[in-house]
Amino acid sequence: LLGLGIGTSASAGNPLSVAGDATLLTHDGAGHRLKINKASASDTASLLFQTGWSGRAEMGTTGSDDFAIKISADGSAWITAFSFDAASGTAGGAAVQQGATDITAGRLARADYAYGPGNLLGTVSETGGTPTGAVxxxxxxxxxxxxxxxxxxxxxxxxxxxxxxxxxxxxxxxxxxxxxxxxxxxxxxxxxxxxxxxxxxxxxxxxxxxxxxxxxxxxxxxxxxxxxxxxxxxxxxxxxxxxxxxxxxxxx
Missing domain, CATH: 2.60.40.2080 (Immunoglobulin-like)
Known part of the structure; x- marks a missing residue:
């Protein structure tokens, strides 16, 4: 079977195609796992969300083994909003604070740039007027x-x-x-x-x-x-x- 179309026709680019209000994948007595596999790290394994066949959001491992969430307003220009390093688990992306002096509204603070119970008190220091130690x-x-x-x-x-x-x-x-x-x-x-x-x-x-x-x-x-x-x-x-x-x- 080279293709399967349910409510629509399959194609070479989409050998499994489903048209309907919902798609159900359920368990057989326990859990259920959907597996998306790629051949190498430089390939893509992802879920793509579209509006009128134009991409608006994508999550997965695209071009590397780092997991990323990407967004687009027009399907052409893409922004990596979140990414997670496969080796360290640390987060990056446009939604994360870019530097110690970055106070862009809507971005999430990094632990090494923000202040909290762990680094509020300690040895103070500064470089060029910017604090580099405790408060x-x-x-x-x-x-x-x-x-x-x-x-x-x-x-x-x-x-x-x-x-x-x-x-x-x-x-x-x-x-x-x-x-x-x-x-x-x-x-x-x-x-x-x-x-x-x-x-x-x-x-x-x-x-x-x-x-x-x-x-x-x-x-x-x-x-x-x-x-x-x-x-x-x-x-x-x-x-x-x-x-x-x-x-x-x-x-x-």
């Missing part, structure tokens, strides 16, 4: 704690103990837990711990000192000073004061 990095070192964001922002915090240099001031050096990109971009905030001050300063009271100030700022650290009011009571030997400090700048 948020945090940690601690001898100089306190730090947080880095993928946009280049860095915040360092610490509690520093200022000790007496002379009767006029207390002072301490702060080495940042992580260096900043440049000293010129760093902003500071410093607050005295009032309870600690009352317990550890026997010279001037809180109303007898100025606000803490920062000097000698570099990308890696700064000096903090606490001056008494001019003409006021000197700091006594052994006086110290805890100061909570915050530095905000850029790591990149």
């Amino acid at each position: 948020i990095e945090s940690g601690s070192a001898g100089g306190g704690r730090y947080v880095r964001w993928a946009d280049g922002t860095q915040v360092c915090t610490a509690e520093i103990t200022l000790t007496r240099v002379d009767g006029g001031r207390l002072e301490a050096s702060w080495s940042f837990p992580q260096a900043f990109d440049a000293a010129a971009d760093i902003s500071f905030a410093a607050l005295l711990d009032a309870d600690d001050f009352a317990a550890n300063v026997t010279g001037p009271g809180l109303d007898g000192v100025l606000a803490p100030c920062v000097q000698g700022i570099s990308a890696s650290g700064a000096n903090l000073r606490l001056y008494r009011v001019a003409g006021g009571t000197d700091f006594a030997s052994g006086d110290s004061a805890a100061c909570r400090v915050t530095a905000i700048g850029r790591w990149s």
Whole structure:
């Protein structure tokens, strides 16, 4: 039997032809498998969907052993919407994000380009302004704690103990837990711990000192000073004061 036509005529190109509202392939007591075989990887084994005999969608292994879903608006120009690598199983195609900066509407995000629980936190990095690592990095070192964001922002915090240099001031050096990109971009905030001050300063009271100030700022650290009011009571030997400090700048 060289051909079979059901409700229509068979042809050399379509030796099995069926015309009808539906075609049923059912089981014989268990499952049912439709097998489409091709001679070599470069051949085609696929299902083709047509409108008016013009192709609109095709799925299968066309020209390789990678499984693909292709679509066409006119039957001539075809787009591979989805493809699956036969060796690795990874997905590609026009419906998948094409690069780390691709935000085309309607495309599916790739795990190595999108952010989620597995890569939101970690070591931040960037190349040419584009994040190449995690979104948020945090940690601690001898100089306190730090947080880095993928946009280049860095915040360092610490509690520093200022000790007496002379009767006029207390002072301490702060080495940042992580260096900043440049000293010129760093902003500071410093607050005295009032309870600690009352317990550890026997010279001037809180109303007898100025606000803490920062000097000698570099990308890696700064000096903090606490001056008494001019003409006021000197700091006594052994006086110290805890100061909570915050530095905000850029790591990149």
